[in-house]
Each structure stands twice: as C-alpha cells, then as structure tokens.
Amino acid sequence: MPEAFETTITRLGAQGDGEAQGPHGILHIPFALPGETVRLAIEGKAATLEAVLAPAPERVAPACTVFGRCGGCQLQHLAAPAIADFKRGLVRTALAHRGFADAVVEPTLSLAAGDRRRAKFSVMRLGKRILFGFRERRQHRLVDVETCPAILPGLNRLIAPLRALAARIPFETAMVTVLPGGTDLVLEGKIRLDLDARLDLADFAQSADIARITADGEVVLERHAPSLRLGDVPVTPAPGGFLQPSESGEAALVGAVLARLGEGHRRAVDLFAGCGTFALALARHLPVAAFEGDAPAVAALERALRQARGLKPVTAARRDLYRRPVEAVEFTADDVVVIDPPRDGAEAQCRTLAASEVRRIVAVSCNPASFARDARILAEAGFTLGPVQPVDQFAWSSHVELVTVLTR
Numbered sequence: 119m120p121e122a123f124e125t126t127i128t129r130l131g132a133q134g135d136g137e138a139q140g141p142h143g144i145l146h147i148p149f150a151l152p153g154e155t156v157r158l159a160i161e162g163k164a165a166t167l168e169a170v171l172a173p174a175p176e177r178v179a180p181a182c183t184v185f186g187r188c189g190g191c192q193l194q195h196l197a198a199p200a201i202a203d204f205k206r207g208l209v210r211t212a213l214a215h216r217g218f219a220d221a222v223v224e225p226t227l228s229l230a231a232g233d234r235r236r237a238k239f240s241v242m243r244l245g246k247r248i249l250f251g252f253r254e255r256r257q258h259r260l261v262d263v264e265t266c267p268a269i270l271p272g273l274n275r276l277i278a279p280l281r282a283l284a285a286r287i288p289f290e291t292a293m294v295t296v297l298p299g300g301t302d303l304v305l306e307g308k309i310r311l312d313l314d315a316r317l318d319l320a321d322f323a324q325s326a327d328i329a330r331i332t333a334d335g336e337v338v339l340e341r342h343a344p345s346l347r348l349g350d351v352p353v354t355p356a357p358g359g360f361l362q363p364s365e366s367g368e369a370a371l372v373g374a375v376l377a378r379l380g381e382g383h384r385r386a387v388d389l390f391a392g393c394g395t396f397a398l399a400l401a402r403h404l405p406v407a408a409f410e411g412d413a414p415a416v417a418a419l420e421r422a423l424r425q426a427r428g429l430k431p432v433t434a435a436r437r438d439l440y441r442r443p444v445e446a447v448e449f450t451a452d453d454v455v456v457i458d459p460p461r462d463g464a465e466a467q468c469r470t471l472a473a474s475e476v477r478r479i480v481a482v483s484c485n486p487a488s489f490a491r492d493a494r495i496l497a498e499a500g501f502t503l504g505p506v507q508p509v510d511q512f513a514w515s516s517h518v519e520l521v522t523v524l525t526r
C-alpha cells in the first residue's frame with residue numbers, strides 16, 4: 119500500500135530528479151523541483167509525485183504533451199536559466215569530487231531547443247495498431263509521438279510518413295538525420311527486404327525526399343549523398359555514424375575548441391575524431407593527425423579529404439584508443455591535442471598523454487564525471503585545468519557537455 123508523505127524538495131539530483139529526505143532515506147522524485155512542497159506516494163524506496171502543493175518560481179509549463187511519460191526529456195518543467203545553473207552545478211560537482219573544487223566553471227552556454235537534427239524512433243506493433251515514437255522513461259513501453267519539440271521541423275515532418283511505412287515494412291527502429299545535403303534514414307530490426315519492399319522503399323525515398331536508406335547495415339538506396347560541411351569541407355557521414363546532435367551545437371563546440379588552440383604549435387592531434395568535426399576545422403590552421411576507432415567514420419573522413427582544397431595536410435588513422443592509445447613517444451612538445459571521447463572518457467589515452475611531452479590539451483567531454491577522473495590523471499602529471507565551459511546542446515535533458523584546456 120503506498121504511503122502518503124508531504125515534504126520539501128532540497129535539490130536536483132544528477133538525473134534531474136528532485137531529492138528530499140524521506141522516512142527511510144533520500145527519495146528521488148521525478149518532476150519535482152527544489153524548494154517545492156510536494157505530496158508523494160511512497161512505496162518502498164520509490165516515490166511518485168502526487169501533487170505540487172507549493173510550486174517553485176522556476177516551474178514552467180512543459181513544451182510537450184507527452185512530457186513526463188516520454189524518456190527523452192527530464193527537465194521541461196524547469197525554466198531555461200535554472201536548467202543552465204543546474205548543468206553548471208553538475209560540472210562543478212563532478213570536478214570537486216576529483217579535487218578540482220577551485221576550478222573556474224563558466225556560465226553554461228545553452229543552445230536553443232528544437233534544433234536536433236537526429237532522432238531514433240522505435241516501433242511497437244499491437245495487433246493492427248502501430249505505436250511509433252520514443253521509449254518511456256525507464257520502461258520498455260513506447261510513447262506514441264506525433265511531434266517532438268526537441269527536433270527540427272524537417273524531422274517532425276517525417277514522423278507520419280515513417281509511421282505509415284512501419285505498417286508495411288517490419289522495422290523496429292528508424293534513425294533519421296536531417297543534413298543540409300539530404301536526409302539519412304537507417305532502419306533496423308531483422309528486416310527481410312523482398313523486391314516489393316525494396317520498391318516500396320524507393321517510392322518512400324522519393325515521396326519523403328530521403329537521400330539514403332540503410333536497412334540492417336545494407337545501403338538499400340542512395341539517391342544522393344546526405345552530406346554536411348565540416349570545416350567547410352563536404353562530408354558524407356557513414357549511415358548512423360556519430361555527429362554532434364545539432365548544427366548549432368557543432369558550431370559552438372568547434373568555436374570553443376578553436377578559441378583554445380593557443381599559438382606556436384606545429385601539429386594538432388585530434389583524438390576520437392569521428393568523421394572530422396574538429397579535424398577539418400583544425401586543418402584550416404595546422405597539419406592534423408586524426409585518430410578514430412570506427413572504421414566507417416575514418417573512411418568518411420578519408421573520402422572528404424580526397425575532395426578537400428586549401429587544407430593543411432591531414433592523416434586519418436583507425437585506432438582503438440582504449441586498447442591501443444596513441445603512445446607518449448608518438449606525440450611531440452609542439453603538438454596541441456584535441457580530445458573528445460565517448461561517455462566512458464579516455465583514461466588509457468590520458469595516461470600516455472600524461473607521460474608525453476605534450477603541453478596543451480583541448481578537451482571536449484559529454485560526461486563531467488569521466489572528464490574529471492581523466493583530468494586528475496593529467497593534473498598529477500603537471501597540467502593545470504583552465505576555465506571550464508559547460509555547453510548544453512541537449513535542452514530539457516540532464517546531459518551536459520564541456521570544453522576546456524589543460525596546459526603545463
């Protein structure tokens with residue numbers, strides 16, 4: 119039997135849930151905000167928000183009708199300035215946890231919501247009914263969506279046609295990326311494509327203006343290259359390959375990296391380079407050695423380099439930087455290193471950087487906790503952490519990125 123409980127929320131936890139002291143320990147209460155008096159239903163350790171008795175001044179009406187059920191957003195009920203403060207706090211806390219309590223953390227650079235160029239939709243078939251949308255928060259169920267305020271209008275326009283396609287072709291997920299050069303569609307789910315299905319996809323590509331369709335790893339059709347410009351070089355990413363989630367986010371991160379390059383370097387080393395977001399911008403200024411683990415991303419970068427004009431020399435190497443980080447002796451004191459690892463961070467790579475002669479590292483991270491761990495390795499080898507810039511390109515989620523520089 120759930121127990122009714124009234125309390126005041128003390129803080130927002132790392133996942134964006136309100137936290138309060140409950141009868142048997144700390145409670146995590148989704149959609150409750152600090153300072154609010156709330157009525158909860160408690161069952162074991164789980165608390166559900168029943169009513170907000172005294173709302174916080176920062177509470178706002180959510181932008182989406184399925185907010186609260188959909189797993190995509192956690193913070194639509196919080197005003198933008200408070201989200202920016204919360205994310206700055208997440209960075210501060212992660213740094214303090216690793217002994218950087220004195221680090222300068224700048225105000226969050228927040229990018230507008232509604233800009234995301236990629237979405238991964240899931241499909242669930244209930245008899246004749248098709249659910250098409252996003253996973254529910256912490257559930258396997260699906261929230262049927264007709265529109266999403268976090269994504270570009272060009273992506274929203276594809277929801278209805280994709281839902282109709284799902285009634286004819288049994289895919290389980292559809293990842294769509296809207297790029298200036300065309301839309302890329304990646305379908306997955308053990309799809310067997312007979313001739314009729316292939317013709318159907320060709321008609322769909324024509325009517326919905328899709329540039330390329332890939333199904334379970336097979337490029338089924340490419341009407342033209344779904345490309346974007348990175349560092350002003352046309353690049354066609356591999357199907358579903360990593361890209362920054364929005365054009366504005368990409369521009370903000372590239373700008374922040376270039377602003378921290380410093381002077382007098384002979385070469386930039388771009389670690390975890392993807393298909394060249396930073397490498398191609400850096401190559402306007404310096405020769406670049408790019409390293410990346412994903413073979414299709416390296417191939418995309420190499421293809422782009424063959425067409426590029428006016429760049430300094432760039433090498434692109436496929437390398438698993440977890441198992442085989444670039445060794446200390448492969449760097450020189452004249453290198454500036456740019457590093458942008460996945461969420462797990464770059465512990466092994468930072469150990470070889472610590473042992474190298476490198477004096478300047480521009481770090482980009484999507485996980486303040488793994489960044490702080492890796493920065494501690496570098497600090498113990500004499501690096502000083504510069505001002506840290508939080509960047510929020512995932513409006514309404516609890517994610518935050520950061521850019522900074524470490525020097526010695």
Ligand SMILES: C[S@@+](CC[C@H](N)C(=O)[O-])C[C@H]1O[C@@H](n2cnc3c(N)ncnc32)[C@H](O)[C@@H]1O
Nearest residue numbers: 360390391392395410411412438439440458460
């Ligand atoms: C956060 S993304 C950054 C990509 C690129 N810097 C950009 O901004 O587009 C991290 C990149 O690390 C790559 N990656 C993941 N694990 C890796 C590994 N073990 N070794 C090398 N690269 C890896 C991913 O393929 C992805 O391209």
